[in-house]
Amino acid sequence: MTKNEEKRLQIAACKVRMGVLTATHGAKAGHPGGSLSAADMFTYLYFKELNIDPERPKMEERDRFVLSKGHTAPGLYSALAHRGFFPVDDLPTLRHIDSYLQGHPNMSTVPGVDMSTGSLGQGISCACGMALGLKKQGSTARVYTLLGDGEMQEGQVWEALMFAAHYRLDNLCIIIDHNGLQIDGPNEKVMGLGSIPDKLRAFGLDVFQISGHDFQAMEGAFEVARQTKGKPCAVVMETTKGKGVSYMEGQVGWHGKAPNDEEYTQGMAELNTALTSARPRALSARATRPTC
Numbered sequence: 013m014t015k016n017e018e019k020r021l022q023i024a025a026c027k028v029r030m031g032v033l034t035a036t037h038g039a040k041a042g043h044p045g046g047s048l049s050a051a052d053m054f055t056y057l058y059f060k061e062l063n064i065d066p067e068r069p070k071m072e073e074r075d076r077f078v079l080s081k082g083h084t085a086p087g088l089y090s091a092l093a094h095r096g097f098f099p100v101d102d103l104p105t106l107r108h109i110d111s112y113l114q115g116h117p118n119m120s121t122v123p124g125v126d127m128s129t130g131s132l133g134q135g136i137s138c139a140c141g142m143a144l145g146l147k148k149q150g151s152t153a154r155v156y157t158l159l160g161d162g163e164m165q166e167g168q169v170w171e172a173l174m175f176a177a178h179y180r181l182d183n184l185c186i187i188i189d190h191n192g193l194q195i196d197g198p199n200e201k202v203m204g205l206g207s208i209p210d211k212l213r214a215f216g217l218d219v220f221q222i223s224g225h226d227f228q229a230m231e232g233a234f235e236v237a238r239q240t241k242g243k244p245c246a247v248v249m250e251t252t253k254g255k256g257v258s259y260m261e262g263q264v265g266w267h268g269k270a271p272n273d274e275e276y277t278q279g280m281a282e283l284n285t286a287l288t289s290a291r292p293r294a295l296s297a298r299a300t301r302p303t304c
Contacts, residue, residue, distance in 0.1 A: 013227065013228055013231050017060075018227050018228065019290060020059075021052075021055055021056060021059060021060065021227045022227070022290050023287065023290050023291060024055045024059050024094060025051055025052050025055040025256075026256070026283055026286050026287045026290060027090075027094050027287070028051045028054055028055050028087065028090045028091050028094055029048055029051045029090075029255075029256045029257070029283055030090075030280060030283045030284075030287075031086070031089070031090025031091075031093060031094060031100065031103050032044055032047045032048055032051065032086045032087055032090050033257070033271060033276055033279045033280055033283070034090075034103050034104055034276075034280075035086040035089060035090060035103040035104060035106040035113070036086050036106065036270040036271065037104070037270055037271050037272075037273075037276040038103065038104030038105065038106055038108075039104075039106040039107035039108065039115075039270060040270050041107055041115070041268075041270050042085075042086050042106060042107065042115065042268070042270055043083045043084055043085075043086065043267060043268050044086065044254065044257075044260060044266055044269070044270065044271065045191075045193070045253045045254045045260060045263070045264075045266035045267045045268075046081060046083065046084040046087070046160060046189065046191065046253060046267065047084040047085075047086045047087030047088075047090075048087070048253070048254050048255050048256055048257060048260060049189055049191040049224065049251040049252060049253045049254065049255050050081075050084055050087050050158060050189045050224070050251065051087055051090075051091075051255065051256065052224060052225050052226075052227065052230075052251075052255070053158065053187060053189070053224055053230065053249060054087050054088060054090070054091035055091060056227055056230045056231075057077060057091070057156060058091045058092065058094075058095045059091075059095065060231075061075075061156075061230075061234055062074075062075040062077060062156070063075045063153070063154075064095075064124070066095055066096035066097045066123075066124070067096075069097060069123045069124045072151075072153075073151070073152070073153055074153060075153050075154045075155070075156065076126045076127075076139070076142050076146075076153065076154075076155045076156070077126055077155075077156045077157070077158075078126060078127045078129065078135045078136070078138055078139040078142070078155070078156070078157040078158075079117050079125075079127075079129055079135060079157075079158055080129060080132070080133070080134070080135025080136045080139070080157050080158060080159045080160075080163060081129075081132065081135070081158060081159055081160035081163050081189065082116040082117050082128075082129035082130040082131075082132075082135060083115075083116060083130070083268070084158075084160075085106075085113075085114075085115060085116050085117050086103075086106060088117060088125070089103060089106065089113055089122070090103060092122070092123070092124040092125070095124075097122075097123040097124035098122070098123050098124075116128070116129060116130035117129050117130075126142075127139070127142075132160070132162075132163040132166050133163060133166030133167070133168035133169050133172075134168060135157055135159070136157050136159055136168075136169055136172040136173075136186065137168060137171070137172045137175075138157075139155050139156075139157035139172075139184060139186070140172050140175050140176050140179075140181060140184065142155045143155040143176070143181040143183050143184040143244075144179050144181060146183060147179075147181070147183060152183075153183070154183045154184070154185065154238070155181075155183060155184050155185070156184075156185045156187065157184075157185075157186055157187065158187045158188075158189060159186065159187065159188050159189065160188075160189050160191075160194065161188060161189060161190045161191065161192065161194070161199055161205060161208065162193075162194025162195070162199060162202070164188065164205055164208060165202075165203045165205070170215070173186075173212070173215045173216075173217065174215060176217070176244040177215055177216030177217060177243060177244060180242050180243060180244075181243075181244045182240055182241050182242055182243055182244060182245075184244040184245070185234070185237050185244070185245050185246070185247065186212075186217070186244060186245070186246040186247070187246070187247045187249060188208060188246065188247070188248045188249065189224065189249060189251055190208060190224075190248055190249060190250050190251060191251045191252060191253040192253070193253045193262075193264045193267065194264075194267065195264075195267045195268060197264055198264070208248050209221050209246075209248050212246045212248070216243055216244075217243060217244050217245060217246045218236075218237070218240050218243050218244070218245045218246070219245070219246045219247075219248065220233040220236065220237070220245070220246070220247045220248070221247075221248045221249075221250070222247060222248070222249055222250070223249065223250055223251075224249030224250055224251035225251060225252070225255060230247075230249075233247050234247070253266065253267070254266050256282070256283060256286070257279040257282060257283070258282060259275065259278065259279070260279070
């Protein structure tokens, strides 16, 4: 990844975060904390990793993405909108009556959504079924799914992991957002998870542990995952809940609460500052690139 590519991803991620705030503020509800912790991953997937086409959201050869932690739909919607699947101006209609942007992903109404999710633990099972079906069809498409760390407490998750390993789903990449916080508090106080990477390895997966805010690390992990044969891969990403908005970072209270007017203004000001500081460096790098 070049420095310019990395800067473009940073700029896109900042816009995705702004979309999260805009959507949840407009809804006066929603889940900004986990959407922000996964914003960099949403950005990397939709702006670099996935084989997708906003003009053909249902193309057969596309890669599939399943948001197993469906309550972070604001992050997914923002990434889809900024990638061109639907207008960014529609984000403030999140959860409104007659809006197609429901509180959890709906494949029947939202362009680019491959599976309706919400009940935790079920999305990964759907992703496993997709991956097996694509293999049986001889497709080269890949399937990606994103889970929360609190979601790992669901028994269905581990059934799906056994399924993935048994059927050697090497076209499946399972991503875990390990921000350490869930609705009732820290993971370790609610129900200790121990070492997630060790558990995943014990279930037969190839595992990568990275920073979920490092695009270079994401690129390295996904490159190896695409080359892995005979077993599914998991990417455990260490993240900060509420990343990018100072008063939300590391605060469990922002799991499922929308910003009020004052909080929205402050958060958008912080993100606008970050966006402004990123843009000149990207332009400067492009302008000084040597010619051959």
